Structure formats: structure tokens, C-alpha cells
Amino acid sequence: MSLIVANKKFTSRLIVGSGKYKDFETTKQATLASGSEMITVAVRRVNIMDKNAPNLLDFFKDTTISFLPNSAGCTTAKEAITLFNLVREGTGIDFIKLEIIGDTQKTLYPDVVETLEATKVLAKDGFKVLVYTNDDPIMAKKLEDNGAAAIMPLAAPIGSGLGIQNRFNIMFIKEAVKIPVIVDAGVGSASDASIAMELGADGVLTNTAIAQAQNPIAMAKAMKLAVEAGRLSYEAGRIPKKPFATASSPTEYMPAL
Numbered sequence: 001m002s003l004i005v006a007n008k009k010f011t012s013r014l015i016v017g018s019g020k021y022k023d024f025e026t027t028k029q030a031t032l033a034s035g036s037e038m039i040t041v042a043v044r045r046v047n048i049m050d051k052n053a054p055n056l057l058d059f060f061k062d063t064t065i066s067f068l069p070n071s072a073g074c075t076t077a078k079e080a081i082t083l084f085n086l087v088r089e090g091t092g093i094d095f096i097k098l099e100i101i102g103d104t105q106k107t108l109y110p111d112v113v114e115t116l117e118a119t120k121v122l123a124k125d126g127f128k129v130l131v132y133t134n135d136d137p138i139m140a141k142k143l144e145d146n147g148a149a150a151i152m153p154l155a156a157p158i159g160s161g162l163g164i165q166n167r168f169n170i171m172f173i174k175e176a177v178k179i180p181v182i183v184d185a186g187v188g189s190a191s192d193a194s195i196a197m198e199l200g201a202d203g204v205l206t207n208t209a210i211a212q213a214q215n216p217i218a219m220a221k222a223m224k225l226a227v228e229a230g231r232l233s234y235e236a237g238r239i240p241k242k243p244f245a246t247a248s249s250p251t252e253y254m255p256a257l
Helices: 024-034 077-091 112-124 137-145 167-176 190-198 216-236
Strands: 003-005 008-010 014-017 038-042 066-070 095-098 128-133 150-153 182-184 203-206
Touching (some): 014 024, 014 216, 024 216, 066 077, 077 095, 077 112, 112 137, 128 137, 137 167, 190 203, 190 216
Parallel strands (some): 014 038, 014 203, 095 128, 128 150, 150 182, 182 203
Antiparallel strands (some): 003 008
8 A cells, every 4th residue: 555645645655855965866776766856955955956056866867766954953933934945946846854853962863843834834734844853652642743754753863773762652643643653763774673663654755774784775675675564564564562472373173192
């Protein structure tokens, strides 16, 4: 079944990032290997606006991959709102990832107050807002109520590779909202992505785990398979966990000795 976010349908449930690669060509090859149909771009750090400088958009012209501009580097709602209006004016893109950081020195945790305010304004202005936030189901619901198109809770601090630190909160968020839940930040390996999908997440976004891997292309392929396997496992329905052993083979038939 497809992932539907706002007015867009995707067959892949994996979103990849564009930062930390050695060059744009590697970014493209890893993205293609991942099977992802959407790549997020930090507009303040990766060029998609200046046509007179090396432009990431140029490397993806012969693909069908969509761009998801993000506001990495913004620390206030005002900064993010201004940035996205410039992006829409320059590129026509209104499908965006909102990211407002409160602690820029250590945790890179989001400022949820500023994030909520920006979500409200941008959604009213016609943007389809995918919102990076903490793993708080109460805030997730508030963001949905104020127009978010998708909730993107962190699994762990950005770039940490620690994997999902609170599995229960991801499940609580999934129960709290009706819009897609896409686990973002902290994914370190393919198994982390698979776990996120098995918890019921609608998708996974990862950047550093692929871009900084010893072999980004191979890791991108691994992430693709992990997301697919995790989703299939979730849909198949796992067996319940039990505190004691249960025989794997039936006990009704006992042959004579």
C-alpha cells in the first residue's frame, strides 16, 4: 500500500537526506540506490536556489525524485516562515519539512513552541508541512490540529546513530494522530529503520547513516530493504511476546513408542 502525504503518493516509505555526502554525484547515486522518491534538502546549506552555482536540482533533472526543502539552521518560527516563502517563490515547491532547532550546541533538539507556531502559519498559507519534532504524542496531536501534513518524531538526537530510544513514544504518537508518522533523526543502521517500521511508523527519514557510511551506496540499498521488510513484518502481524516457552510443534499427536 502506498504512503500518502497531503496530496502526494509514494511507493517508497523511505526518505533520504542530501547532507554530508562527498559530492552531488554520490548524493544522486545513493538516493537512486535507496529507491526513495523524495530527498530532503537543507536550503541554507545545500544549493537549490542559485542557478549560477553548482545546484543539486541539476543532478536530479533526469529522475522523478521529489525535493523536500527543509529549514535546518533556523531557530525561530519567523526565520523558517521567511525561508519557505523564498523557496516557494524561487522554486514553486510548497511541500516542505519544517525544522526549528532550540538547542544548537549539544542536543539539536527541536523548539516545539516555535515549531507549533510556524506550522500554524505555514499550513494556513497553503504549505504542506512535514514537521520535525520530539517524540511527544501530545505535541504531535497539537501539530496535527494546526495543519501538519505529517509528524516526524526524532528517534534519537540528529546524527547520533543511536536508533530508537523510546519505542513506546513512537507507538503512542502513531495512536494519537491520523496523519502519517515518519521517524526522523538518529537512525544509524538498517536494523534501526526496520524497527521503526515494525512499530507501525508510516515511513523513515535518514541522512547521516547513509551519507557517512563507509559505502553509502550499499547502505542505501540496505535501508531500502530494511524499510520494506519492517513494513511487511508490521502488516503480517507479529506473534505476542510471552514470559515462558511455548512448544513450536503441536503436542496433540503423540506416536506410540
